Amino acid sequence: MKILTANRLTDGEAVWFSAAGLWAETIDGADAVADKDGEARLEAIGRRAYDDNEVVDVNLIDVNVVGGVIQPLRLREVIRAAGPTNRLDLGKQARSTANAAA
Numbered sequence: 001m002k003i004l005t006a007n008r009l010t011d012g013e014a015v016w017f018s019a020a021g022l023w024a025e026t027i028d029g030a031d032a033v034a035d036k037d038g039e040a041r042l043e044a045i046g047r048r049a050y051d052d053n054e055v056v057d058v059n060l061i062d063v064n065v066v067g068g069v070i071q072p073l074r075l076r077e078v079i080r081a082a083g084p085t086n087r088l089d090l091g092k093q094a095r096s097t098a099n100a101a102a
Helices: 038-052 075-082
Strands: 004-009 015-018 055-066 069-072
Touching: 015 038, 015 075, 038 055, 038 069
Parallel strands: none
Antiparallel strands: 004 015, 004 055, 055 069
């Protein structure tokens, strides 16, 4: 499975394209696809958002969905989903609604 991720251009925040059709600050509701057509659709959305100067560093990333929870496969993406590793009082993991990405 794959999801679309990027960094929001206005503030650098890691974001994920959601099933609701918006860029979300958490990975929870990311639009996960399992086929080439879905990947092509997400890539087109990412290209359009990049061209419109909404986001940068647009990438499709590999994930597993276990019990409805999206889990990135690469450590880099686990960190991006959770926030900084040096202080737990900063980033996404400091938010009261944060879900563990690991």
